[in-house]
Amino acid sequence: MKNPNMLKNSVKNNLFLRACYRQSVVRTPVWMMRQAGRYLPEYRAVRSKYDFITMYKTPELATEVTLQPIDIIGVDAAILFSDILVIPEAMGMELIFEEGRGPSFPEPIRTNEQVNKLKTVHPEDSLHFVMDAIKLCRKELDNRVPLIGFSGAPWTLATYMIEGKGSKNFNEIKKWRYENSEYLHNLLNRITAAVLSYAKAQIRAGIQAFQLFDSWAGILDPPGFREFALNYARQILRELKSENIPLIYFAKGGGIWMDALQECEADVIGLDWTVDIGVARSQLGARYALQGNLDPTALLASPEKIRREVIRILDSYGHGEGHIFNLGHGILPQVPVNHAQAFVEAVKEESLKYH
């Protein structure tokens, strides 16, 4: 048991925390990436009044939407409503958000000089709104379920900072990866320092678990994944070990590099839906809890088909501890609320017999 104090303390529903440490639970805990999101009418009601950036920068609004899925969907953990791009912004990059287009950086990083001009991040200063939201969430949650904090992983943040926005082939960061790797390492080192101080500030503010999102890991090649993604994620995770909260590493598309993931030093490895979770357990289960891995588009199907997929994944993982049920990526805005509810209910009911 890694953190007896935390587990003994007053979190009423500690299924998620126990499963992260592969401790026995009566059923498999469940939450959904992007569960505070547009599929919820209650979220859309807030969003209709405020833009996305205002929402995550206003602790009261961030707290309101963070808590929505706890009661409406019945998930076993809350995850702070925020955005991974707060770090590049705190490092000095202008972030804009156009309706219908998502966030972008109008002046992406293209030179090593730009990298050298990036600011050191003092999270309690430039990112105080995140810490304020964490404190308010903890207060409002009143220990019903644990609160998960998160950050983008260095490789994923570097991808956004260099590309400026989403991309089809990621030509710009790939040029750095293949041609100017020393500049890329310079950038990744700076981001790593920022993420580390950001994670520590979140922990001081009260998060009870921490997830590192490496959403663009899957665009890399095998040695590139080790050198540019895993290497920096691991630095952060290793340094946070002594903080005694569960650490989750989610490298989307990274299931093909199971050997490398062995070395990530998290407590939990997140899996997208392309991975067979039974195979992953046989390779990683001795050291890691696994989080995942329903295809988010499966929630577009009917509740009975959703239940069938839930059973398939529970069955693939098999009996015993160390599984946190989740989607393999964020819940889609098009998912009907009753489908999300049916998903969570199916996990709660069907998982009993595996414990």
Place this chain on the structure above:
Amino acid sequence: MKNPNMLKNSVKNNLFLRACYRQSVVRTPVWMMRQAGRYLPEYRAVRSKYDFITMYKTPELATEVTLQPIDIIGVDAAILFSDILVIPEAMGMELIFEEGRGPSFPEPIRTNEQVNKLKTVHPEDSLHFVMDAIKLCRKELDNRVPLIGFSGAPWTLATYMIEGKGSKNFNEIKKWRYENSEYLHNLLNRITAAVLSYAKAQIRAGIQAFQLFDSWAGILDPPGFREFALNYARQILRELKSENIPLIYFAKGGGIWMDALQECEADVIGLDWTVDIGVARSQLGARYALQGNLDPTALLASPEKIRREVIRILDSYGHGEGHIFNLGHGILPQVPVNHAQAFVEAVKEESLKYH
């Protein structure tokens, strides 16, 4: 040796054909997916005068661009210039091509009734322009290098037919996958019959190898890949075995399902750049030749960095036969011609010592 007649016949450069059957070669053969493409000024010169659809429907134009990379880049095989969407079009779907937006189907398939109305394909009739282009290519190539024919795989074609165009999350076909799998199987069966007769017509017209492109395989989940993609690809490949030309299956994103790929019944398995080709060889190399797998964006780097990556992949594959060098996906339009040339030259020079 599978086809002694073909290998004995007059193809002057038979490195590619021999490597497909894992026979000894003096060096590793190399070609590039989408090698007849926009990175070539000579291609752009033709393209500036004709739209994309006119180009592949006019045998003289298709032949002209098919042959361009043979002399300009020095690749060891030609691949017919065509498009995978000729099959849905021959099945009765209207295909439009908007400049800068790529091809799309304005009336995508959304009901089983639409599936039932799809036409049976008679390739020598509705797709005669492809067979004419193959015959003309063979004539113009004059057996300098072999000619590869291709088709989209059923799952990938179904994805385009249901989505209508590219997609972020593939919600529409995923609804079929999770909710209406019997309709999806109906569609996949019809496409499979069409692809099979199309492949046989291409073989009669003179192609010397055949590649099945499953470009959207990677969006599936593990059992979904077997049921909806591999299952149909295998039907086609199994049926074509007796035709005695090398068969290549390229499931982009499929490297994570190595166990399933074992069963594909091709001669060659194509690998994208996320796969460690050395690991793939240890798992698949006893039965399959492997084709790949340089990251296409690596060609944006300088010739010396390209050579370093070529050496890394040759080294990962190791000594001996059964490797066809290629990119892990199509060459990008932004690649300078001299970089493509440097890539091919590096493979030719550096691979000598592995044979």
